[in-house]
Amino acid sequence: MVQALRLATVADLPAIEHIVEAAYRPYVVRIGRKPGPMLDNYAALVEAGHLHVLVLDGDIQGILVLIPQADAMLLDNVAVAPAAQGRGLGRLLLLAAEDFAREAAYRRIRLYTNEAMTENIALYSRCGYAETHRIEEKGLRRVYMEKDLG
Template sequence: MSLLIRPATLEDIAQIEAIVEAAYSPYIERIGRKPAPMLDDYASQVLARRVHVLADQQALSGFVVLIDTEEYLLLDNIAVSPAFKGQGHGRQLLEYAERHAREAGYPTIRLYTNEAMSENIALYTRRGYVETHRVEENGLRRVHMSKVLG
């Protein structure tokens, strides 16, 4: 199966939302409410050209939402369908985000995750991200992380 990362289209919305539902639903009980990515407006994100999908010819396995700022690239969301867990799809999307940031000339890439998603924090730490601070935003306890790009 040949996978490629491409800009998302409006035709991808249903699959993106299905991935979000499958990937984030397990966290609802742990957090006490739906995680922020489950509340996002993906049509708006796609129209803003912020979403890139990992796809073969039939289906999407994951996606990443990247937001340009003046100082850094924000990795706003990355999600992989649980059906593809452990197959390197998340790593491929993360590497794409970092490559995109470098090519755009950003010195750093930043992200945040809910502090209850401890496995995500551990994964990002293994990938070279460092915690910069923790805050409560919109009723969610978030861990902000950053990676200096070389």
């Protein structure tokens, strides 16, 4: 299994959008609408240099969106193609996000997820993230979590 994590390019947009659609589609019924990541502008994220892709044996199998903020790196999105799930790629992307944050001299990484995505909240908790607050934003009930990188 040959893998590489690299910055996304415009040529990657069809694969990125396919992964996002497939990874988040199961949550539409649970949430009652499309989750936030299904509404994002991935071309703009690629242009800004915020989007990385995980390439496995020549195919894009995961994405990672990192947005620098004043006090923490925001892990805005992590998604793995459904066919590649269950192989530890999500955890690999989380670790990569933490490494990128450290390299950028951040002491903290922050993320949010929909409160209906209980399995994601559990995964993030197992990976050392602690819930900081819950809020409704853009009509979505979000759970914010942080991890100290110090």
